[in-house]
Amino acid sequence: MAATGFVLLAAEWRRQALRGLQCQQKWIWVPGAKRYASAVAQSSIEKVLVANRGEIACRVMRTARKMGVKSVAVYSDVDKNSMHVAMADEAYSIGPAPSQQSYLAMEKIMQVAKKSAAQAIHPGYGFLSENTEFAELCSQEGIIFIGPPSSAIRDMGIKSTSKAIMSAAGVPVVEGYHGEDQSDSFLQEQARRIGYPVMIKAVRGGGGKGMRIALSEKEFQDQLESARREAKKSFSDDAMLIEKFVDNPRHVEVQVFGDQHGNAVYLFERDCSVQRRHQKIIEEAPGPGIKPEVRRKLGEAAVKAAKAVNYVGAGTVEFIMDSQHNFYFMEMNTRLQVEHPVTEMITGTDLVEWQLRVAAGEKIPLTQEEISLKGHAFEARIYAEDPNNNFMPGAGPLLHLSTPPSDSCTRIETGVRQGDEVSIHYDPMIAKLVVWAEDRQAALRRLRFCLQQYNIVGLSTNVDFLLSLSSHPEFEAGNVHTNFIPQHYDELFPPQKVISKVSLCQAALGLILREKMTTDTFRDLSEDKFSPFASSNGRRINIPYLRNLTLLDGENKVNITVIYNRDGSYDMQIQDESFHVSGDLSSTGNSDFIRCVVNGVVHKSKLVILDDAIYLFSLDGSEQVGLPVPKFLSGVSATGDQGGAVAPMTGTIEKVFVKAGDRVQVGDPLMVMIAMKMEHTIRAPKAGIIKKVHYQEGSQANRHAPLVEFVEEDSDSES
Incomplete structure (x- = not known):
C-alpha cells in the first residue's frame, strides 16, 4: 500500500508515537513526551x-x-x-x-x-x-x-482584511478602524473616536515594523508619519490601521497546524509579552497562570481562525489578553515563528519535519487528542545590541563565543560561530537559547544558569539584561505584560557598579599568568636558559620584585602595586587595601579559566584578554576591565568634541529633516537612520543653528561618525 509523498502512513506514525520511539536528535525531544518516527520515511x-x-x-x-x-x-x-x-x-x-x-x-x-x-x-x-x-x-x-496557500498569506497579511475574516468566523477582535480611507485627518478622527491611547499599525507585515503607540492626540501625527515611513521601507505599503491600545496587555499566541486534507490542530499557547520596540526578546510555553479552560478556548479560537482561511502548514494566531484573561485576535503569522522551539519542547514535536511532510501531501502526524503538553520551556533571544542605549542594535565580529552545552533539555539555535561577523544588513539576533524543565520554576532556574554560561566578546549583547530580566521577582511570579520593561526600568537597569577589587585582583593575576606562560614558552625555545628575559618570577636586571600595573574601570585609572613572592603568590595593593593573591590558569577549548585565591577565598572565572580589555565571566555575572592604550597610540582613537549629532550605530540615512541655516531646539528630529531593519530618529542634543549636514538620504554612516554640525544660538561663531 502506498501513501502520498511519504511511505509511512499517518496511522503508523500515531502507533509509533504512542510507543514513544526515541529520536537521535536529543536536543529536539522532551523526556517522556509523545514522539513520532521520522528517519524511516522516504x-x-x-x-x-x-x-x-x-x-x-x-x-x-x-x-x-x-x-x-x-x-x-x-x-x-x-x-x-x-x-x-x-x-x-x-x-x-x-x-x-x-x-x-x-x-x-x-x-x-x-x-x-x-x-x-x-x-x-x-x-x-x-x-x-x-x-x-x-x-x-x-x-x-x-x-x-x-507554507500556506497564497490566498491565506494574502488574507492574513492585510490586517484589516484578517480582522473582518476573523470577526465573521466568530473569533473575538479588538475595537479599531481597518478601512480604506487612509487620509491623515480621517485616521486621526478615528483615533479620537476609539479613544487614546491607540495603536497605529501597518496593515501588512509583522515583527513590530510599522507599529507605533500614540498616547494622545498631540503626538498622533508624528507617530503616524514614522509608522508610514517604516512600513513603506519594510513592506512597500504604508497603509495603516488604528486599534484601541489595551493597557498592560499580554501577548499570547497559539501554534496551529493545518494540512491539505482539511485537518487543523493547535499545539497550545506561547506567552511573548516581554518585548522591546514591539519585538519579543523572551518567550515561554505554556503561558504562566493560564487555566486549562482558557487554554482550550484559545486553542479552539485559533483553529477557527486557521480553518477560516483553509490554512495549510505551520502558523501562529496572535491574541491580546487583558488582566481578566479575555483575549482578542491581533493577527495571524502565516509562517514558522522565531519562537517555535518552545512549542516543540513542550509537545515533543519537530515542526519543521511536520512542515516538510504536510507540504508533500501527508496528513498532520498527530490528532488533537494525541498532542499533549508536558513541562515548561523558555526561549531567550540573544541580540547584538546595547540595552543601556535604548537597545540600539550593533554589529561586529564575534571575537569570543562560548555557550552552555546542548542536551535533551537545552537547545542553542544559532547561525554564527566564533570569528563570524554580525552584519549591519540583517537582523542583529545572534542566537536563541531554549530550555525545558518539568515546571516553570525549574525551567527558569535552568534558563538563568545557561545564560551565565553564554559568553560573548567583541560586541555589545543583551545577555546580562536577560539575566536581570529573568531574575526579576515579578517575572519569576509570572506577572508579565507588554509594558514590563518600562514599568520595571529602574530595577532592570540599575546604576553601573564600580568594579570590585576582587575582580581587579583576578584581572591583574590573569595578566601576570598569561605573561608567565609566554615567558616560559620563550625559555623553553631559548638556547640561553639563564637569560633574565627567560625568567617569569618578576626579577629583571636592576629591577626589584615589584611592579606597577594600571587598569581601567570605565574611564577611571586604577593603579595596582604587585609584589612577587618567592612561593609564587603575590601581594597586591589597590588604593588603601592590601590583598594576598595566588592561583593558576588553565585552557580548555577556546577559553582560559582562572582560579584565583584572594585573602583565602577561592574565585573561579572564565578569562578572555584582548588588546584593550580583560573580560571575566562567572556565575556571579560578567565584568570588563580596561587596559590603557599605550602613549604612542593614545591619539589614534581620540574622537574629540563632535560639536553636533553623531551616529549611534552604523546604518543608512533614510530621511534628512534639516539643512544648513536651520534653527533647532533640543529634541528636534534631525534625520532618520535605518539599521538592522529598524528605524531610529536622530534628535538634536542641544539648541543651535545647523552649520553643516554631512550625509544625504541614501548614504551610509559608520557608528560615531558626525552627522550634523551646528553652533549654539548664543555663539559668536559664523554659521
Missing part, C-alpha cells in the same frame, strides 16, 4: 532550497539532514563564509548584501531552485516567508512552497 521531497539565512536556515537544514533530504543554501556576498552555507549540501550566490538585491530577489532564488533541481522551497521566517507573489511564483513554476 520523502517525495528529496531536495529543499532554504530561501533564508542565519539560524533559521541552519534549523531547517538540521531537520532536512535528519530526514535524508538534501539542502540548498542561497547567500549574499557578505554571507559567503557563513554557517548556513557551510551546513548546506549545495550553496549558490544571489547577489549583494542588501536584502532587496539578494534574499528578497524572487527571480534569483527561483533560478537557483531550477538550477539545483530542488523540488521545494522553505522560506524560513522574514524575507519571502509571507510574500503572496513568491508563493504564487512557486506554484506557477511547479515548485512546492513550504
Whole structure:
C-alpha cells in the first residue's frame, strides 16, 4: 500500500508515537513526551532550497539532514563564509548584501531552485516567508512552497482584511478602524473616536515594523508619519490601521497546524509579552497562570481562525489578553515563528519535519487528542545590541563565543560561530537559547544558569539584561505584560557598579599568568636558559620584585602595586587595601579559566584578554576591565568634541529633516537612520543653528561618525 509523498502512513506514525520511539536528535525531544518516527520515511521531497539565512536556515537544514533530504543554501556576498552555507549540501550566490538585491530577489532564488533541481522551497521566517507573489511564483513554476496557500498569506497579511475574516468566523477582535480611507485627518478622527491611547499599525507585515503607540492626540501625527515611513521601507505599503491600545496587555499566541486534507490542530499557547520596540526578546510555553479552560478556548479560537482561511502548514494566531484573561485576535503569522522551539519542547514535536511532510501531501502526524503538553520551556533571544542605549542594535565580529552545552533539555539555535561577523544588513539576533524543565520554576532556574554560561566578546549583547530580566521577582511570579520593561526600568537597569577589587585582583593575576606562560614558552625555545628575559618570577636586571600595573574601570585609572613572592603568590595593593593573591590558569577549548585565591577565598572565572580589555565571566555575572592604550597610540582613537549629532550605530540615512541655516531646539528630529531593519530618529542634543549636514538620504554612516554640525544660538561663531 502506498501513501502520498511519504511511505509511512499517518496511522503508523500515531502507533509509533504512542510507543514513544526515541529520536537521535536529543536536543529536539522532551523526556517522556509523545514522539513520532521520522528517519524511516522516504520523502517525495528529496531536495529543499532554504530561501533564508542565519539560524533559521541552519534549523531547517538540521531537520532536512535528519530526514535524508538534501539542502540548498542561497547567500549574499557578505554571507559567503557563513554557517548556513557551510551546513548546506549545495550553496549558490544571489547577489549583494542588501536584502532587496539578494534574499528578497524572487527571480534569483527561483533560478537557483531550477538550477539545483530542488523540488521545494522553505522560506524560513522574514524575507519571502509571507510574500503572496513568491508563493504564487512557486506554484506557477511547479515548485512546492513550504507554507500556506497564497490566498491565506494574502488574507492574513492585510490586517484589516484578517480582522473582518476573523470577526465573521466568530473569533473575538479588538475595537479599531481597518478601512480604506487612509487620509491623515480621517485616521486621526478615528483615533479620537476609539479613544487614546491607540495603536497605529501597518496593515501588512509583522515583527513590530510599522507599529507605533500614540498616547494622545498631540503626538498622533508624528507617530503616524514614522509608522508610514517604516512600513513603506519594510513592506512597500504604508497603509495603516488604528486599534484601541489595551493597557498592560499580554501577548499570547497559539501554534496551529493545518494540512491539505482539511485537518487543523493547535499545539497550545506561547506567552511573548516581554518585548522591546514591539519585538519579543523572551518567550515561554505554556503561558504562566493560564487555566486549562482558557487554554482550550484559545486553542479552539485559533483553529477557527486557521480553518477560516483553509490554512495549510505551520502558523501562529496572535491574541491580546487583558488582566481578566479575555483575549482578542491581533493577527495571524502565516509562517514558522522565531519562537517555535518552545512549542516543540513542550509537545515533543519537530515542526519543521511536520512542515516538510504536510507540504508533500501527508496528513498532520498527530490528532488533537494525541498532542499533549508536558513541562515548561523558555526561549531567550540573544541580540547584538546595547540595552543601556535604548537597545540600539550593533554589529561586529564575534571575537569570543562560548555557550552552555546542548542536551535533551537545552537547545542553542544559532547561525554564527566564533570569528563570524554580525552584519549591519540583517537582523542583529545572534542566537536563541531554549530550555525545558518539568515546571516553570525549574525551567527558569535552568534558563538563568545557561545564560551565565553564554559568553560573548567583541560586541555589545543583551545577555546580562536577560539575566536581570529573568531574575526579576515579578517575572519569576509570572506577572508579565507588554509594558514590563518600562514599568520595571529602574530595577532592570540599575546604576553601573564600580568594579570590585576582587575582580581587579583576578584581572591583574590573569595578566601576570598569561605573561608567565609566554615567558616560559620563550625559555623553553631559548638556547640561553639563564637569560633574565627567560625568567617569569618578576626579577629583571636592576629591577626589584615589584611592579606597577594600571587598569581601567570605565574611564577611571586604577593603579595596582604587585609584589612577587618567592612561593609564587603575590601581594597586591589597590588604593588603601592590601590583598594576598595566588592561583593558576588553565585552557580548555577556546577559553582560559582562572582560579584565583584572594585573602583565602577561592574565585573561579572564565578569562578572555584582548588588546584593550580583560573580560571575566562567572556565575556571579560578567565584568570588563580596561587596559590603557599605550602613549604612542593614545591619539589614534581620540574622537574629540563632535560639536553636533553623531551616529549611534552604523546604518543608512533614510530621511534628512534639516539643512544648513536651520534653527533647532533640543529634541528636534534631525534625520532618520535605518539599521538592522529598524528605524531610529536622530534628535538634536542641544539648541543651535545647523552649520553643516554631512550625509544625504541614501548614504551610509559608520557608528560615531558626525552627522550634523551646528553652533549654539548664543555663539559668536559664523554659521
